[in-house]
Amino acid sequence: MNIRSIFGFLPPNLLYSHGKIPVVNMEIPGTAIIFIDIVPGRENIPDIKVGDEINTGQRILSGDNSLLAFSPVTGRVKKIYEVHWIDDRRYRAIDIETGPKDCIDPQCKGHGNYLEMEKDEARSILEKAGYNLTFPAQPILNFLESDLSVSINTNLLIEHGDILKDGVQLLKKITASENVVIAITEKLKGEADKIFGSDKSTIIKVVKSRYPNGMKEILPGAVSRNSDNYLVFSPGEVMSMISLLKNGHPSLDKMISLIGTDGQPVKNFRVRIGTPVEDVLSEYNLDIGENDKLVLGGAMRGRAAYHTHFPVTADTDAVFIQRKNDIMEPGAEPCVGCGRCVWICPLKLQVNLLARYSEFSVFQGCRDLDIDFCIECGLCSYVCMSRRPLVQFITFAKRELEKIKEEDGDAV
Amino acid sequence: MGMPSDNVKYSTITVTPAPHIHSGADFSKVMYSVILALLPAALFSIYMYKMDALRVMALAVAASMAAEYIFQRMFGKAITINDGSAIVSGVLLAFILPPSVPWWLVVTASFVSMLVGKHIFGGKGYNPFNPVLIGWAAIRLSWDSYINFDYAMINYHVPFSLEYPLSVLKKAGAAGVDKFALLDLFLGKQAGGLGAAVIFLILLGGLFLILRGVISWRIPVSFLAGVAIMALVFWLVDSGKYANPLFHIVTGNVMIGAFFLSTDYSSSPVNKTAMVLYGLGCGIFTVLFRVWSVYPDGVVFAVLLMNIMNPLLDRIRPKVPGKVK
Numbered sequence: 001m002n003i004r005s006i007f008g009f010l011p012p013n014l015l016y017s018h019g020k021i022p023v024v025n026m027e028i029p030g031t032a033i034i035f036i037d038i039v040p041g042r043e044n045i046p047d048i049k050v051g052d053e054i055n056t057g058q059r060i061l062s063g064d065n066s067l068l069a070f071s072p073v074t075g076r077v078k079k080i081y082e083v084h085w086i087d088d089r090r091y092r093a094i095d096i097e098t099g100p101k102d103c104i105d106p107q108c109k110g111h112g113n114y115l116e117m118e119k120d121e122a123r124s125i126l127e128k129a130g131y132n133l134t135f136p137a138q139p140i141l142n143f144l145e146s147d148l149s150v151s152i153n154t155n156l157l158i159e160h161g162d163i164l165k166d167g168v169q170l171l172k173k174i175t176a177s178e179n180v181v182i183a184i185t186e187k188l189k190g191e192a193d194k195i196f197g198s199d200k201s202t203i204i205k206v207v208k209s210r211y212p213n214g215m216k217e218i219l220p221g222a223v224s225r226n227s228d229n230y231l232v233f234s235p236g237e238v239m240s241m242i243s244l245l246k247n248g249h250p251s252l253d254k255m256i257s258l259i260g261t262d263g264q265p266v267k268n269f270r271v272r273i274g275t276p277v278e279d280v281l282s283e284y285n286l287d288i289g290e291n292d293k294l295v296l297g298g299a300m301r302g303r304a305a306y307h308t309h310f311p312v313t314a315d316t317d318a319v320f321i322q323r324k325n326d327i328m329e330p331g332a333e334p335c336v337g338c339g340r341c342v343w344i345c346p347l348k349l350q351v352n353l354l355a356r357y358s359e360f361s362v363f364q365g366c367r368d369l370d371i372d373f374c375i376e377c378g379l380c381s382y383v384c385m386s387r388r389p390l391v392q393f394i395t396f397a398k399r400e401l402e403k404i405k406e407e408d409g410d411a412v
Numbered sequence: 413m414g415m416p417s418d419n420v421k422y423s424t425i426t427v428t429p430a431p432h433i434h435s436g437a438d439f440s441k442v443m444y445s446v447i448l449a450l451l452p453a454a455l456f457s458i459y460m461y462k463m464d465a466l467r468v469m470a471l472a473v474a475a476s477m478a479a480e481y482i483f484q485r486m487f488g489k490a491i492t493i494n495d496g497s498a499i500v501s502g503v504l505l506a507f508i509l510p511p512s513v514p515w516w517l518v519v520t521a522s523f524v525s526m527l528v529g530k531h532i533f534g535g536k537g538y539n540p541f542n543p544v545l546i547g548w549a550a551i552r553l554s555w556d557s558y559i560n561f562d563y564a565m566i567n568y569h570v571p572f573s574l575e576y577p578l579s580v581l582k583k584a585g586a587a588g589v590d591k592f593a594l595l596d597l598f599l600g601k602q603a604g605g606l607g608a609a610v611i612f613l614i615l616l617g618g619l620f621l622i623l624r625g626v627i628s629w630r631i632p633v634s635f636l637a638g639v640a641i642m643a644l645v646f647w648l649v650d651s652g653k654y655a656n657p658l659f660h661i662v663t664g665n666v667m668i669g670a671f672f673l674s675t676d677y678s679s680s681p682v683n684k685t686a687m688v689l690y691g692l693g694c695g696i697f698t699v700l701f702r703v704w705s706v707y708p709d710g711v712v713f714a715v716l717l718m719n720i721m722n723p724l725l726d727r728i729r730p731k732v733p734g735k736v737k
Contacts, residue, residue, distance in 0.1 A: 086427060086429060087429075148433075221733060221734075263433065288425060290424055290425075291424055291425065292425055292426065293425060293426040293428065293432065295432055299431060299432050300430060300432070300433070301430050301431070302432060303430065304425075304427040304428055304429075304430075304432070305427070306427050307425065322426075322432055324426065327426055327428065327432075328432070328433070330428060333439070333536075334534070334536055334537035334538065335537050335678075336536060336537040336678055337537060337677045337678035337679075337680075337682060338677045339628070339677070339681075339682030339683075340437070342682045342683065343628075343682075343684075347732055347733060348729075348730040348731070348733065349732060350682075350729060370735060373732050373734070373735065376430075378430050378431030379431075381430075381431050382434055382435050383437055384434075384437070385437040385439045385441075385442060386439055386537070387434065387438075389429060391429060391430060391431065392429045395429070
């Protein structure tokens with residue numbers, strides 16, 4: 001993953017993982033957890049109470065303004081509680097004790113032949129589900145991974161080539177575009193040619209397998225010089241969109257990579273969404289020890305959970321345990337001004353200044369230096385020789401600026 | 413805080429923000445690479461000037477470390493004398509001093525560089541100037557006769573002329589320096605700073621740092637280019653009076669200035685265009701000082717001058733891609 005010159009400190013070359021990883025299909029868990037975002041002004045209070053019976057695919061939020069949240073399992077609601085995670089994120093968590101049967105909710109109505117659907121109908125269903133579909137746009141189907149050490153897209157490409165081929169047609173329809181760009185790494189190009197090569201409306205573009213090229217915000221620039229109006233979709237997203245149109249509920253299963261202590265994916269799991277991470281870990285006989293770190297997501301952008309009863313959600317791509325000896329000691333050292341963060345920043349931000357402004361609460365200075373453009377890829381923290389928590393400084397300043405904006409808004 | 417099901421086994425686990433991995437880059441590793449890069453020149457000068465070279469270098473390193481410790485204690489900062497930066501400062505200071513410099517001057521320079529150059533501004537990372545240059549400039553202006561290479565080096569027996577080439581240039585013009593072969597100068601056979609005069613080993617150390625990624629090539633290359641361009645201008649005007657560009661590059665502190673003194677992290681720019689302009693400025697002012705000031709060598713003053721301009725230069729920033737304005 002990390003190809004560094006034997007000689008020392010040359011710019012790191014962080015490469016994505018490749019290859020087909022063995023997949024373990026996991027049973028439906030005994031308890032499933034649903035996390036629903038709580039955002040200001042949108043409390044998202046579920047329609048269900050403790051003790052209610054619930055079906056697979058049943059909507060648990062109503063109201064036009066609410067998110068589309070589904071139950072991934074059939075069972076009884078055991079507990080409803082609130083979870084505060086890092087970065088000020090709050091979730092309404094619902095524990096569901098699964099029953100012996102897996103019944104699809106009768107309200108889930110799909111269009112078996114979704115490719116025949118009217119464009120506007122399909123778009124409105126998808127937009128209600130939270131997909132951002134600006135129009136018109138050039139769609140990109142992105143086979144680069146979301147993060148380092150994640151390796152799920154190769155598996156999806158090889159196992160679900162047919163569905164993804166239909167997905168290309170769907171993307172064309174909903175964006176009213178004549179073609180779809182397939183962004184893929186050199187090693188997978190052959191595979192992509194086999195599947196999409198016959199379709200004249202696909203443009204296969206080889207992208208360097210280097211982090212953070214796979215990020216939604218970076219990929220359009222890596223694919224083309226003129227990077228306006230691109231919409232990036234991951235294969236998992238496309239498959240979920242298809243399921244939503246076809247079956248009336250999003251994908252129920254999710255593929256995740258289990259990352260070993262060496263930072264490489266060791267095994268993929270296909271799990272029901274809502275499966276607690278503890279189930280995945282015990283399936284692989286992995287114990288979490290005192291002061292170890294449990295990360296949901298990849299090494300650069302994943303979030304550390306504070307216990308194992310967190311679910312695999314639709315955007316969880318990986319799980320790994322970092323042993324306590326491998327955890328980087330965060331530093332409070334001053335910036336020495338070496339400039340590495342500035343050189344590596346894919347958005348050419350003045351990271352050194354942003355972090356200093358944030359450190360000394362000069363948030364307006366952060367805004368003047370385009371802090372909003374930061375995509376939090378983590379490369380600056382990765383290369384910092386003083387081990388400053390640069391990304392954290394930036395996210396902190398962003399949140400403070402948000403608060404200032406809200407207060408100003410109230411005053412007016 | 414949400415408490416999930418009761419059957420969950422609780423243990424203390426660590427939560428930190430992303431990213432969860434690190435490149436391993438480390439400030440003190442970088443500093444020790446710089447020391448490694450300076451080592452060949454240090455050995456060469458010990459071979460030339462024997463115990464005197466060792467004495468100055470050891471004294472400068474010890475005094476810098478002691479000063480760092482004392483000032484960090486005084487200002488209530490964490491003690492970081494092991495991170496190598498004080499050692500680097502000490503070695504670099506010794507490298508631009510003559511071997512005969514008295515002990516008290518080395519100590520004074522070390523303390524001045526650590527206090528006025530570094531800790532008064534907040535310590536590591538906050539210094540607007542390269543601390544070494546502040547210490548050197550202070551004693552150069554105050555006790556000229558002790559570190560003036562014209563007087564300082566007469567008592568040594570070395571297999572080359574102990575006339576300071578730049579002083580000769582100042583007094584006798586380009587015709588006077590014809591007796592110095594450029595190759596000899598390049599090979600370190602010249603009077604000058606302890607390590608700074610060993611041009612080829614300093615160059616080697618500098619290339620090592622670039623290959624290792626410790627410093628960017630932009631500042632050294634543009635520094636040397638600045639010296640060459642400015643010297644060429646003078647040389648084309650009057651080649652009898654002004655020395656040729658190569659002579660300027662292989663004498664005095666130009667090489668150590670380009671690779672080690674001007675590349676101090678916190679007093680040099682971080683943006684790429686700014687680095688090039690900074691380097692060019694250092695080089696151009698070096699030659700201007702050499703030609704028009706009373707001092708034979710102008711590297712230190714040129715770098716100090718460009719240090720002041722660093723925040724201004726660093727305002728030349730790349731455009732954020734995708735920003736509409």
